[in-house]
Amino acid sequence: MKSAFLALLIDLRRSFGWLPGIVASILVLCAAVLMAEIVSRITTKLVLRIPGQKRGAFVRSFTLAMRRPARITLAIIFVATALPASGLSYRMMQMTGRGLLVLFVLMLGYAAIVAMRVLSDAYLARIDGKEDRDDILLRTHKTQVRVLRRMADILIGVLTVGSALMTFESVREYGLSLFASAGAASLLVGLAARPLLTNLIAGMQIAMTQPIRMEDLIIINGDWAWVEEITATYVVLRVWDWRRHIVPISYFLENSFQNWTHNSAALIGVVFLYLDFHAPMDRIRARLHDIVRESPLWDGKVFDVQVADCSAQVMTIRVIASARSAMQSWDLRCDIREKIILFLRDHCPEALPRERMAHVASQSGQDVLTAPGVISPAIDRPPPGSYTGPGAAPGM
Known part of the structure; x- marks a missing residue:
């Protein structure tokens, strides 16, 4: 087939004998490129006709993605094969062949990157x-x-460029002498590339050990942030207000941080209420249970209400409720606060925190002033039996 192809190009070259030599040679090479394009198009159309919903669809998509690098590579092969029939001088053939070899190596690297991405x-x-x-x-x-x-893109790119440069004799000799000597130049290059190499190695560790993943929710510098993109050298974090943190990837191996979605996206949210000692805990607990149970944000797993602490003025109520994700947990806590505050204001005003003061005489031995309203001001409580809503005590 190769001999027939060369014979065809030689006959074509003879038919252009009336043209200047360089023009005829270029036309012969252009004819080789045209033949490569025809072969490539025919092959592509045949492959795209492969039937099938799954494997056939993948083969068709892979063919479409590889169409451009395959056509360029095939054109390079046809032109390199046609060089003996082009009539170029020996020096021109050497220079053209060297350029075609460099292009061939670069296209192989490009095709490898495209194939890996597909x-x-x-x-x-x-x-x-x-x-x-x-x-x-x-x-x-x-x-x-x-x-x-x-990481593979970077590695293939470096190897491709290095292989293309090694086709030149001068570059090959310099590279071999540099690797053989391992002298000060290589040491300086290594020191200059240390941050890049550190982040590249950290990227490999991130991919293997998985301290962070795509769309993980982490806490960094006091901000909620989602992992939006992980590159070979840095990580893009999307903050809730659409700001972006650009962080070196080595940061996540050298510093501690919070990952709220490492094993599961579900979280337990906590709401603290500061209430007066007169607060009716049974009614408040029942109302909180109704609020959480009626909310579509609650996942139905964890809920509890406890008196977690107390001080000289108030007692601290801790409400915990689980949700399917961090954002749903945030919204659930906001919903709990809003509805329980409304309930306390309208139906349990005695539960709202108040300041307690006692006026004591400056001289010892005198009684404490206990005038009405001094120690504990009057509370505007609703009359008994006026509330019949959620959380109402039996018999009210």
Whole structure:
């Protein structure tokens, strides 16, 4: 086939004998590129006709993604094959062949990156399409695939550029002497690249050990932030008010931080109430139970009301309730506060905290002033039996 291809190009070159030599040679090479384009288009159309809902669809999408690098690579191969029939001088053939070799190596690296991205995207789409997927498992796979894909992009890019440069004799000799000597130059390069290498190695550790994942909720510098993007060298954190923190990836291996969604997105929210000692705990506890039970944000797992502490003025009530995510936990706590404050204001004003004062005479031996309203001011309580809403005591 190669001999027939060369014979065809030689005949074509002879037919252009009336043109200047360089022009005829360029036309022959352009004819080789045109043949490569025709072969590529025919092959692509045949592959796109492969039937199938799953495997056929993947083959078709993979073919479309690889179409451009495949066509350029095929054109390089056809042109390199056509060089002996182009009629170029030996020096021109050497220079053109060297350039084609560099382009071929670069296109192989580009094709490898595109293929790896297509395969990783297909894998993520497959696990994302499962209805019974575990959210933690999904975010784990997303983090590993994306971090390792970026690491592979960098590695393939470095190897591709290095391989292309090594095709030149002068660069190859310099590189070999540099690696053989391992002298001051390589030491300086290593020191200069230390931050980059540190973050690259940290990225590999992040992908393996998983201290953070995509869409994890963490606390950094006092802010709630979601992990929006993990690159090979830094992490993008999205704050609740849409600000972004750009943090070196090595930070998460060298510093402590809070990860609220490491094992599960569910959280237990806490609400503290500061009430007077006259607060009717039975009614308040019943009303809190109704508030939480009626809220769609509660996941139905954890709820409790306890007197957690007390001081000389008030007692501290701790309300705990679980939710499916951190944001739902926040909204649930806000809902609890709003509704219980409304209930206390309208139906249990005696439960609201008050300041207690006692006026004592300056001279010893005299009685404490106990005039009405001095020690404990009057409370505007609703008449008995006036409240029949949620949390009402029996018989009221």
